[in-house]
Amino acid sequence: MESMIYKKKGPLFLFLVPAFVFIIVYLFYPFIVNIINSFSVIQGLGNLPAGVNAPWYQNYVRLFQDQKFKTALVNTLWMLAGTVVFQVGLALLLSLMVDNIRKGAQFYRTVYFFPIVISAAALGLLFNMMFMMQGGMINQVLAGLGTKAVNWKEKFSIQTMLIPVMWQYVGFYFVIIVTGLNNISEDIYEAAKIDGADGIKRVRYITLPLLFNVLCTCVTLSVTGALKVFDLPWIMFPNGMPVDSTWLTGTYMYYSTFNLGDVDYGSAIAVFIVALGVIIARLANTLLKEKDY
Amino acid sequence: MKKFLAGMLSLTFALGLTAGCSSAPTAESSSPPPAESEQATSDQPAEQSAEQSADQPPDAAQAVTLNVFSTYAGSDGNAPNYQDALAAWQQGTGNKINDTSATADETVKGRIRTDFSAGSEPDVLFYFTGADASSFLDKVLTVDEIRAQYPSYATNMREDTSPKATDGKWYAVPVNGYWENLFVNKKVLDAAGVSLPDAGYTWDQFLIDCQKIKDAGLTPIAASFVDVPHYWWELSIFNNTSPATHNTIPQDINDDAAKAWIAGMNDIKAVYDKGFFPENALSAKDEELQELFFTDQAAFLLDGSWRANTIVTRASDDDEKIDEARLAEFTVVNFPDKGLGRKSTDVIGGMSSGWYITRKAWDDPAKQAAVVDFVTFMSSDEQVSKFAGANSATALQNGVTVDEATLNSLNKEVIAIINAATAFTPAVQDAVSGDARDAMFQAIPQMLTGSVTADQLIGDFIAAFTPA
Structure with a gap:
């Protein structure tokens, strides 16, 4: 009698209904409306569609003719590559090092995780003050060394935009990987040690293979996350400055919709971002199939 | 019993998710929207309400909360004067202000357009009078419309120098040029x-x-x-x-x-x-x-x-x-x-901004007198003199009152x-x-x-x- 609740699925569905309704109302419905909007003529926020574009797919053709969107797409792909190499890569390196120290591991975990809890607005201001040309922290150091001030945000705009984003999320993947490392049994390491595997060999033949599934999750999260990056770049490089060189798909969509009021084109960019996200996530899942050990 | 508990839990969760969607404040609501929560239903004629608002602080039951937007924010030199004026009006009337002022960059202009389109415009706003306002002119009142019910509204301002909208009509009561x-x-x-x-x-x-x-x-x-x-x-x-x-x-x-x-x-x-x-x-x-x-x-x-x-x-x-x-x-x-x-x-x-009263607030019997009183206060000779100081022109009939002894060197050069x-x-x-x-x-x-x-x-x- 006690186990009847597990046999009857009705209550389970009842629990699922609120979340399902919530997702339908706040995710799928807006998304479908957004797809319809991308084929419509909507100028100005809050305005109703004034008919259908001629041809109806006009905004999607425009995407591939728009130089700013091309810049945004290229920068986003750089962001994507950067997240895999630097966010996950650095997180792996740091977690391997922290896993090998006996004292202070908790301290480093807290330190590396800390950027996650700082708001993007605060981080944007922080890095702005570091990279500012007049009176910025880095240029002050350079001035102390007798070197001329560098216009970081113009000469190295992409790098200056990527560094804070990479730095912000390293801690997130660090914590995931450290948790994965903790799940590897000490017995395996001891057995490997008896067999003569130590140092690099231990990492190469024991740690990395056993961490593979965790790394797959991290890579999938990072590549899909890279497509959604918006806040920090928008604060540091508003309006694609300098001279439309730092657009990302997210910032360009926001600018088109909210600054220019080109709502239908902004909707088309949003649809493109979702499509790109789905393709890349599928690709990542296919290439990085989780393994059973 | 377990089924009942499961059902109740689901229902509670569902209600929790949709609580924010309610348009009307409920008795259980811990923090209802200020504009609606503190206003009392009034059967008084608007004229009577206005007189009362101008002459004496309303009691707690009559106090309203106005949603106000202005461009007196950020590095605007008049931002402190604006905050002082808000505090003085609230203290004098017992009403409250929900202030959403922001520096008038293009993002904020977009926000204002959206608010009007979505029906969530403020009750009163200090905003531009040119093309930036053309999208919402049908949702704000002209000075003449307000004067039909409140004849003394903005009579301290010169109509010829007050800024007009793109349709040539006078909607916004100016402060400083x-x-x-x-x-x-x-x-x-x-x-x-x-x-x-x-x-x-x-x-x-x-x-x-x-x-x-x-x-x-x-x-x-x-x-x-x-x-x-x-x-x-x-x-x-x-x-x-x-x-x-x-x-x-x-x-x-x-x-x-x-x-x-x-x-x-x-x-x-x-x-x-x-x-x-x-x-x-x-x-x-x-x-x-x-x-x-x-x-x-x-x-x-x-x-x-x-x-x-x-x-x-x-x-x-x-x-x-x-x-x-x-x-x-x-x-x-x-x-x-x-x-x-x-x-x-x-x-x-010249003058390119002023105080607008929205139709939404005007049509609300509890707010109408308060918004008129608020704009009257903010565009009074005293407040305009304070905002304009020696640095800018005004549309005041009597001009600004500036104590020359208080002028600094930059004021004099201006x-x-x-x-x-x-x-x-x-x-x-x-x-x-x-x-x-x-x-x-x-x-x-x-x-x-x-x-x-x-x-x-x-x-x-x-x-x-x-x-x-």
Whole structure:
């Protein structure tokens, strides 16, 4: 009698209904409306569609003719590559090092995780003050060394935009990987040690293979996350400055919709971002199939 | 029993998720929307309510919360006066203000457009009167409509000098006017061996002075083309038009207005190419580059009248005591003229903002009297005198009341410039709808770096522009 609740699925569905309704109302419905909007003529926020574009797919053709969107797409792909190499890569390196120290591991975990809890607005201001040309922290150091001030945000705009984003999320993947490392049994390491595997060999033949599934999750999260990056770049490089060189798909969509009021084109960019996200996530899942050990 | 519990839990969760969607406050609601929560249903005629609101503080049951937006925020020199005025009105009436003021950048203008479109506009707003307001004119009241019920509304203002909307009607009750001119850091000029510009300052002399300042290792002009290209755009075009023709918007790339706009853009590019703007004028925000001016590294700052208050603040200590010696190192001069249609004493300025009352608030019996009272208070002679001070013009019938003994050196120089002005011409950018203007401003950095020409920039604008 006690186990009847597990046999009857009705209550389970009842629990699922609120979340399902919530997702339908706040995710799928807006998304479908957004797809319809991308084929419509909507100028100005809050305005109703004034008919259908001629041809109806006009905004999607425009995407591939728009130089700013091309810049945004290229920068986003750089962001994507950067997240895999630097966010996950650095997180792996740091977690391997922290896993090998006996004292202070908790301290480093807290330190590396800390950027996650700082708001993007605060981080944007922080890095702005570091990279500012007049009176910025880095240029002050350079001035102390007798070197001329560098216009970081113009000469190295992409790098200056990527560094804070990479730095912000390293801690997130660090914590995931450290948790994965903790799940590897000490017995395996001891057995490997008896067999003569130590140092690099231990990492190469024991740690990395056993961490593979965790790394797959991290890579999938990072590549899909890279497509959604918006806040920090928008604060540091508003309006694609300098001279439309730092657009990302997210910032360009926001600018088109909210600054220019080109709502239908902004909707088309949003649809493109979702499509790109789905393709890349599928690709990542296919290439990085989780393994059973 | 378990089924019942499961059902109850699901129901509670579902209600929790949809709680925020409710439009009407419920008894269980811990923090209902302020506008609705504190207002009482009133059967009183609006006239009676207005009289009561103006004469005596309403009791707790009658107090309302008004949603108010203004552009008195951020670095606007009148932001403290605005906050003081809000506090005084709330204290005097017992009503409350839900203030959402923000600096009027293009994002905020978009927000206002959206709020009106979505029906979530504020009850009262201090906002622009030009093309920026044209999208919501049907949702605000004209002064005449309000006077039909409140005859004394805005009677302390001159109608002829009050700003009108794009449909020619008077909606917004103005407070203080504006002007745009060239602020000067005299210390930088001295360091570069440049004389202080006089009333007949010419464009050629300006370029010679900028070269001298640059040669002295200083920055001639503090300006950012990332977020505030407006002033250089406006004055450069003004230099190629005249007070009579400045407010003509190009319709064709070959008309006179288009030629003047193109010439103006090319003037900015010439200054940029000579290296007279900061090296990072395309990659730093305006507030960052203004610091060059305030810290004696840049000589000129082209800005609006509100920047005079910022200069006074920067020359004051923490107790707001002005360091007169420091303040005397700053002044304001006429923007140099090219000797075409505009004289150097012709100034961009006027009144382009004011207090609007929305139909939403007007149609709410609990709020109508309060919004009228609020605007009456904010546009009273006393408040306008405080906001305008000595730095700007007003539409007051009796003019501002300024204690001359309290004027600082910059105030006196501003008064001299205003009194010597041969014309006040409204900014043409206020007559241009937001989207076409934003796209043009956004493309100015591309023009400066040569990836588009001034002709293309103005051609694109003409193609995108739809008259309001």
